Amino acid sequence: MSTLAELDTEDDLVARARAAIEEVCDPEIPVLTIADLGVLRSVEVTADGEIEVAITPTYSGCPAMDVIGFDIKTALAKTGIDNARVRQVLSPAWTTDWMSEAGKAKLRAYGIAPPAGRASRRALFGEESIACSHCGSHETEKVSEFGSTACKALWRCKICREPFDYFKCI
């Protein structure tokens, strides 16, 4: 049986850990935190008193996962938590629907068009209408289905003529 005082401490520990972890940014899109992205799944204290952080990859081969794991441990170490474990979970599968509204606004401000609408097979095989992240026009065209990272595609605006990254909706 845990005493009330111990439980309090545990809650404090999780709160402290969570506050530190939520500041960790995606190494490839540094304007987004892993909480904004929906990559951070949970922060818990295990039976043996360790902090266990669960993260989920955006894509199966996302090369940022190792860096994110390292950054989480570094952020925790800075607040004095040295005994942390980072675990990868696949289920439920990450979807762009998990990206927070604040995250989408940050992406737009950074010059990346956020995922349009909800993820679905119909959306994937249907027509896409993406607003230009610079001028907001919908007169845009796809240049490349794949972009600088696994999660992005390259688009171009026909009005302002600027190319822009689009965070794919999956």
Added chain:
Amino acid sequence: MATTSISFTETPLLNLVLRRADDALILGHRLSKWCGHAPMVEEDIALANIALDLIGQARSLYDYAARIDDSGFTEDHFAYRRDEHQYRNCLLVEQPNGDFAATVVRQVLFSAFMDLYWRETMKSRDETLAAIAAKAEKETAYHLRHSGEWLIRLGDGTDESHARAQEALDELWAYTGELFETDETERAVIESGVTPDVGSRQESWQKRIEPILREATLKIPSAPFMHTGGRSGRHSEHLGYILADLQYLQRAHPEAVW
């Protein structure tokens, strides 16, 4: 520090997971060879990204294989320390990249199969496979859309691109029969609800690719002969060269890490 191949007991579940993992690794390795060589920079990026998705899927699957085997091997042992005859991939994925048309045709044929497979495997009774499937399904659907659009562009393009796409289709079609083969080992995991029965999915697969081929003005070849053998470790000569390239470092410097 051993450089020799590993030996392990291949249960029906482990065999199934290796079939999926080896398909993904070998095709991912093949596609990665386009990096820096594709016809245009956008396609260079696309093929490298598809390769990355496949190698990511392979890692999840090899990691699961290591947990099933439970004798201390890791994902790397399964990737780097097995010989050709221990590899369980289908022959289609080990076929050479050829020209861009051949790579696109191979991608359409394989992605259409995996799109069906992963979608059904999301309902698997095996939780880990279902979780891997849920991730891979979205990626694979994107690969199918991308390669399908390219095949239409090539088939319905110039005389030259049409001829090359048709030639690739004629050549690679003979490797599609194997995708739908099941054997006694696989039967065990089909019956326990772990994996869908691919044997009965050939028609759905053909329905999926027919509209693409029609729009591409390409004809399905009448190929009575179908190659087979990959699932039981009888590979074409190509796999040995792939593994020599892929495994060299780990065989020469075992356990080397970055």
